Amino acid sequence: MLDSFQEQGYAVFPDFLGKEEIDTLKAAVDAHASARPQRNAYENEQIGELTWHSRALEQVDKVMGGERYVFHHIHAARHDAGTRGVAWHQDYEQYPQTNRAHLMVHVFFYLNGLNGTIGDLLLVPGSQRFAVESNALTFLGDSDLPGSITVDDVSPGSMLIVHSGMWHARRAKPGGEGSPRFFIDMSFCQSGVKWPSYGRGDGMLADLRARYEADGGTRPWLFDEEQFFDGPRARKESKDLQGSVILDLPQWQNS
Numbered sequence: 378m379l380d381s382f383q384e385q386g387y388a389v390f391p392d393f394l395g396k397e398e399i400d401t402l403k404a405a406v407d408a409h410a411s412a413r414p415q416r417n418a419y420e421n422e423q424i425g426e427l428t429w430h431s432r433a434l435e436q437v438d439k440v441m442g443g444e445r446y447v448f449h450h451i452h453a454a455r456h457d458a459g460t461r462g463v464a465w466h467q468d469y470e471q472y473p474q475t476n477r478a479h480l481m482v483h484v485f486f487y488l489n490g491l492n493g494t495i496g497d498l499l500l501v502p503g504s505q506r507f508a509v510e511s512n513a514l515t516f517l518g519d520s521d522l523p524g525s526i527t528v529d530d531v532s533p534g535s536m537l538i539v540h541s542g543m544w545h546a547r548r549a550k551p552g553g554e555g556s557p558r559f560f561i562d563m564s565f566c567q568s569g570v571k572w573p574s575y576g577r578g579d580g581m582l583a584d585l586r587a588r589y590e591a592d593g594g595t596r597p598w599l600f601d602e603e604q605f606f607d608g609p610r611a612r613k614e615s616k617d618l619q620g621s622v623i624l625d626l627p628q629w630q631n632s
């Protein structure tokens with residue numbers, strides 16, 4: 378599976394969560410999705426705890442090759458019948474997009490699986506190697522691409538680990554009335570470079586770190602503010618870049 382992850386950029390873990398975990402998380406995602414005003418998913422007790430789920434992190438440890446890594450964000454959603462699709466995009470965090478030297482992964486949980494209703498997951502295995510701006514893919518909509526695959530049949534509680542730079546989409550499908558898909562995604566970044574922060578220091582990492590340590594967690598570096606820079610500022614200012622950014626690096630400035 379590790380070899381295939383290196384090559385293809387994804388790994389599927391069918392039936393990963395147990396029945397009790399699935400039921401608890403489905404109820405948590407349902408409550409989160411219905412809450413008004415909307416809150417950040419990490420604030421929910423059970424959803425937040427998933428960010429240090431020991432069996433999930435065991436697998437993340439492996440794809441990270443034993444290197445340290447840091448939590449980036451977690452989202453949770455209830456996809457009801459009629460939920461719109463999402464055009465092709467990729468979610469690797471970098472400003473501007475230039476390389477894939479360090480690994481960022483998304484961990485997807487399909488609490489009641491995928492069955493061809495509401496929405497299918499589309500992937501282009503191998504596409505994680507090409508550093509593109511995410512919005513460069515939007516015009517492709519959710520059409521099939523050369524080499525793309527459709528994931529529409531995974532069992533309840535399945536987990537997928539996907540290279541965040543892989544091109545993916547959600548294609549809306551008919552059906553699924555009264556049987557929503559409960560979905561959680563969380564992501565992690567390999568240590569060694571600074572990563573764009575999820576928000577602007579709203580205390581998410583400190584909050585999760587405290588809850589993790591209270592739960593007996595021994596790897597506080599999973600939630601380490603020091604490994605991030607101001608993501609929203611970078612997003613804004615990267616729009617103003619001109620010419621070849623490499624010329625701004627110190628070794629070019631001094632020669």
Ligand SMILES: [Fe+2]
Nearest residue numbers: 466467468545
């Ligand atoms: Fe995505």
